[in-house]
Each structure stands twice: as structure tokens, then as C-alpha cells.
Amino acid sequence: MTIDAITTIEECRKVLTSEIKTFPDWPEKGVNFKDVQSILFNPELASITSHYLKELLPKNKKNEYEFNKILCFDARGFLFGFDLAKIANAPMILARKPGKLPGELITQTFQKEYGTDEIQVQEGLIKPGDKVLIHDDLLATGGTAGAAAEIILKCGAQIAGFNFIMDLTFLPGRKELQKYVPNHKIKALLEF
Template sequence: MNYQDCIREIPDFPKKGILFKDITPIFKNPEAFHNLIEDLYNKVKELDFDYIAGIEARGFLVGVPLALKMNKGFIPIRKKGKLPGEVIRAEYELEYGSNTLEMHKDAFEPGSKILIIDDLLATGGTVSASIEMIENLNGQVAGLAFILELTFLNGRERLSKFPVISLIKD
């Protein structure tokens, strides 16, 4: 399936000079959404992992159905202040600012292998913060999966010690 047809470009969002790649039209198209989960499944099924960690918010939209399909647990990685239990946090830089992510300290057992999933790989800052938290809790990152990779931002280079999977390269 050509997912590029389902990606909408929004100029100057979230700030002037950014061309935002909006994947949400994929989710309103049942065939595209179903194919997306199937394609991700086929790309990650050979990896050895115990959990899927989805990064808020679009990582939840693909991480949860993929976790169900693969009979894996799901770990939410959220923005600061959204989780009720004891958390670990990591700060990161975006192309257009900074933010903080959190994860429950008891999200997985030490030694667990985790696949991290998000919608977009840009500079790699968001996923690097997620990796940091998982490793600080003695988890092993088994791989990284994305719907869209913005290759011109070279995020993959920052993540070279992990298997990186992306369905679309732009």
C-alpha cells in the first residue's frame, strides 16, 4: 500500500518553518490502518521481544493493536504528568523545542526485551529518551519501529546500535 497518499502535509505546524507530516488520515481509512498494522507486524515478527512500548500519542495508536496481534504487553511512554504511579523520566530535544517523557518504574521486569514504536523518526531525540528510560530500568531495547522516517534529519545514525524499521522513508 502506498501510505504516502494518506499523509497530509501541514505547513508551519507546530511552529513557523516546520512542515508537519500528519499520519492521522491513515487511521480514518480502515483498509490503510489494517494494512499498516499488518506491514508493521511483518517487519517486526522476527525480532525477539517481550513488550511493545508506544510513545505518546501516535505510538499508542499503532503500538496497542500490534501488541494485541502479537500477544505482547504494552508499555505507555507519556508526556510529563500523565502517569499516576511512580515514574522514571527523561528530557529530550525536538526539532522545535524540548519536552519530558515518563514511564512507570514497574512497567516491565528487569531483563525484559522491548520494541519501541512511534509514528515518526526525525532527529531521534524522542526515541533516545525512551531508550534511556528503558535501559535505566535494566530493560533491553530489541528494536525501534516507525511509520515514517524523515531521512534528511539523520535520526537513524543516532540510533545505529539498534535495529531500526520504518515503513515510509521521506
């Protein structure tokens, strides 16, 4: 199927599944890393991916977005998260590793599939009453997205849902995120 022939989300999923490369034993032995580089290298495929990620954004019955801010992760979450923020006309919040953001920060430690990590968000960007959508490229163990959820809750805001390019369904990420939202608010363009 050519990229020009993609007219449905299912056709998009088939093309993406065939295009996304897997790197065995990276970043450590036993991890099969799914890489979005092949999507980014093809501008048409990137555009189509962005279009169908938009279709997964939570909306109400009036077709209005059910979030007013979107939090995206360093670095691959930024790539499509910025497109989603523009589409929804919502502010984008950067979640980054320690030492990457200036000012007063909110920090959350979490477990990843291959170690402990931390994310930080600048204070004051998430306010009580906000409804924040969390976007990243990949759902694996749910550690990174769960850490973002904890930051949102610390700020007195609500978690509007989760949005991913890929969900590694053989890992417990989806179950982990169901602590924060019902399953139908966890969306992924692809499942592996």
C-alpha cells in the first residue's frame, strides 16, 4: 500500500506496523526497542501519523476537546505532541529529565523497564482544575506516563487521558495507567 492510498486509521496502522523498525537488545540486552525514526524520515508518513493521532484525542459529544493542556515527554513525545497541541489549540507542557529545564520545578521519580529515572515540569504551568492530556511515543511499563500523572495530581489538576503512537501490550503499562483513568482514555495508534 502506498502512502497516498491511506484513507483510514486501519490502513495507517498497517503501514506503520511495517515501517517501524525494532532494534533488539537496545538500550540493553532483552529490550526490543521500537524506533519512530522511520516515521520521521518520511514526511508524508509523519503527516499521516499526526493526522490519525489527532483522531484519538478525547472529545465530548459536542466534538470539543476534553483537555485544555497537553504534557509531552522529552524527546520523542515532543515530535508529535507539538502537532497535537496546535490542532487542539492547547498549551504544550514539556516533561524533561533533570538538568534540562530552568526555574522552579516539580520532580517525580519512577521505574522504567530498565532502571530508575526522573522527570521534571516547570512549576506554575499546571493549575488546579486543568484537564491535562499526556502524550508520548510509546507505552511500555507505564512508568514515565504514570510519573506525569502523579505530577498532574500534585498540581490539583485532572488527567484527561493518555495518547501514544505505540502500546507494547505484552508489558504492564496499560494496567498501570488504569490507576489514573479508565481503559477507554488510554489511546494508542498501534499495538504490538
